[in-house]
Amino acid sequence: MVRRRADGAGRRRRDEAELTAAVARIWRDLLGAGADVTDDDDFFELGGDSLLATWAAARIQDELGIDVTLDDLFQQTRLGALVAHLRLLPRRPRSAEAPVAAEGGALTAAERAVWLAAELAPQATAYLISVVVRVRGDLAADLLEDALGDVITRHEALRTAFLLVGTEPERRAEASVRVPVARVAEAGPPGADRLRELAAEDAERPVELDRAPLFRARLVTDGDRATALLLTVHHAVFDARSLELLVRELGECCAARAEGGVADLTPVPGPGAFGARQHAWLAGPEGRRAVAELAGSLTGLPAPGPFPRTEPSGTGDGAGDGIGDGGGGGGRDGVGAQRRETIDGGLAHAVRRLALRHGATLHMVGLAAFAVALADRTGTDDLAVGAAFSGRTTPEAQNAIGCFVNVLPIRVRTSGPEPFTDVLARVRDATLFVARHQDVPFEQVRAWFRQEGAAPPEIRVAFGAQDVARPAYRGEGFELTGREADTEQARLDLTCWLEAAGEDSLQAFWTYRPGLLTSSDVAALHGRFVEVLRTGAGTEPADS
Template sequence: MDALLLLAEARQLGVRLWADRGRLRFQAASGVMTPGLQARLTEHKQALLDCLAPPRPALCRRDEDALLPLSHAQQRLWFLWRLEGPGAAYNMPMSLRLQGALSVPSVLRSLRAVVRRHEALRTQFIETADGPLQVVADVELQVPVLDLSGLPHEQRQAQLRALVKDNAQTPFDLQQAPLMRACVVREGPHHHVLLLCLHHIVSDGWSMGVLMREFGALYGAFVDDANAPPLAALPVQYPDFAQWQRSWLQGEVLESQTSYWVEQLTGLPTLLELPTDRPRPPHKGYRGGVVRCALPTTLVAAMDTLAQRHGATLFMGLLATFQILLSRLSGQTDLAVGTPTAHRTHPDLEGLIGFFANTLVIRGELDLAAGFDTHLAQVRQRTLGAYEHQDLPFEHLVDRINPERNLGYTPLFQASFSLNNATGTLPAWPGMHLEPLDSLADQAHAKFDLSLGLQPDGEGGLAATWTYDEALFEASTVQRWADAYATLLQSVLHTPQAPVGALAWMSAAQRQQLLGFSAPVASALPVDLVHAGFEAQAAQRPHAIAVSFEDQQLS
């Protein structure tokens, strides 16, 4: 399990590891490599090789005439698209402000080169009598160029916000390739905005990093009039992976993976009952809100040190604290949190654009009388076990566990947690400064009741994004929970041996407000029991208003 822990830590830091003819290779392709991590990787290289080279068939190019099945993850999104109709819940938008002397022709040429290079970006999906298939189409990406430079400033900004929102929320037709769109907006001679959007069925978070790195490399080459693009040929394409996954993940292999998860999740409560501000609607929507805050450098560094002292990673320490928060909010001691994994278990998949990501379910069974170290040990064990059995597609897990289905919430878990430690996803363009503008979309998509996403802020701290279902929660409620999470982290660091059920999770000001310590008591209560006080008031003033809601009142 020590090797799995190292493997998990490396992947969370964006460090690529692979086995090459019996040798361990590692490279900080998109993340950071610390000297301590490099030394431990070298020390445990044989154990890591055993983890990286499990017995599985070779991944190779498909026959050209072969029908192309969907991967398991793609099939789930295809089913949801057919069930729910077109929507933007699985759009992956990106908006970048480009400042400098931009070569628009090089931008267009680079984008089209990336689309030609990756078959996933030219894939469309068709329905047949035997089920859906993917087809790689011969299409070229159309990139409109819009000029807003002649508009007054306020009108230009309003138009830009509308374009960013449109880019993020316009649905795709999965039967029409490419499932990617792009647009260049000119604000002035040295100010442009690039709008990109991909559907999740052909991309994932790791893929967006691949796209931007290749885009940046191609742009630099085209601006410099390079004869050949500086990118090595891809050994396989995404449809090759889908076919490989279908042929390998069956029979004993599938049953072995499934057995682990069934054992882990049998008996899991159906619903995480967070206290909602509104009744849960019968059908889940995707309209979400966002609360953003920051975890400071000192707190993050201290949690990282505490986790390492117990043989865990920063991810595990933060996840363990998130589970404690959910337990305190819901009153449940048995709960589950979903977390995404890149699931690129073969080195040939590292540089591909496509939907490889899988979802792992980490169950938390909390003993409120035990200390944080005990709970962290459980989270460590279950996280490593999940990584070891990450090949089972989430949709297969749901089918096998077969939880009680309800259209009002997602199966198995309703809260998710992620830590994206990879950095450097924005390319370095010659003479250009790039700045993300996704916040202008002013609308989030909430796939779950509550999601916490953390990523480095560039200064050693973490930027926290809390995404919530607006049908259930108010922003002020989620803000209180974000504050409570930060307070819990501080409590864990100050008193790690304290029972997790006794850890402070409200600030002094919140406690004072809740308990009314800031205001003197007007008079002593006439009765000792609360229900007796209600009965006395009802008897004395039977016609007084007791409850008001919108335009309704009850005496």
């Protein structure tokens, strides 16, 4: 009897150790943490956010067969506490089902949202993304161009077009595509201003959605050396995560070719496979229930929104991602204006500490301050604020270039003078609720309202927070760094993106429609936003 109890205790210790090692490995993969992740380490103190928590939950579900939720990761933030909690959760067998190969057929929700917005203004360029990949070191231009071809071969989205069949669009992924790469000869590495000029020049022309590939490429050279790769990509096949994957895989393919080989070109399941699963889920009881729950949370929203307008804003079904864009009507031409404001380092640090103290993220703190500032400016205390969710809720989707992002409204209520922590608590709960429903397309929510005979909600303003550390690849003798060029396109009435570049660095990037707001309006709004953050974090204004 004693031996049996001892054997059982030993097995439990081994099981716990194996589970701890598996979860720690997932954390390291996602966070880039050091080799030693201990029981006392906190996911968010190591650099985690709601996006990475979503990916961690998906990895734990897929690799360990444990039905963990996003809420579990926010409630059990330390490794030891999470592992203890995971041991109490139900397990299920790992699915042996292979991802569905779907290179044709119906669009994913994210692709359809961008397609609809583009259809409203086919000559507009608001949904073009300008990507700049800088090259440092010695890298042959021919080799980089060949590496780009390797990446295109691997990713279905870079070979995809969207054709109208009858009254509905269909996706078509070509087996191969010809990508002309125009070359621009420069004497020496081009400066930032020159690259911005080239990117803006290339983004002036629309990209037709019915002919693959949905991007243009230019290679800046100094003799036979590559100094920069410029891509103008339609948002229908590209998002923030796609930029990270592009830079990494370009680097890997360059390194392999430099050694006389070819990198792994095994195709990854792309948006088509994800879309097939998404359509099946939405048609089932779980998907229908999720749509009804999310739509129900938005009933009774004041109309039409915080800023009065005299003409419709479009469908409200647009899409965006974490690289400075939102969702909603694109207007006639998308032309907007922007402001970039730096937040002092002391406040930036205090805001991060405030988030950690309240089990929140930088996005949640910023969204709470944005809602308070907007309520003060407009008198609207019940807002639907768009937030971009990655939409990559399966492990395979995390490694596919394409458009997966889903912009959904988070309902935020404020009630006059009240402690900032009260607003933050409501924003945290509302954000986690929507995050649990991030597989629900906003188009489905709007359809639910129409079926109920009610006016569907719109996304007119959006807020986001992101780490702007540039995707990079360091190879033998060369380095690639990628970024998206700033745009003056305005897809919404107002957006604010809080950009973090280190513990003590924050910038607020505002885009807005000049017909609704002036530069001084946005400056005043930013001032109030900072004031709310300072009050919430309990800091004094920095010396000027």
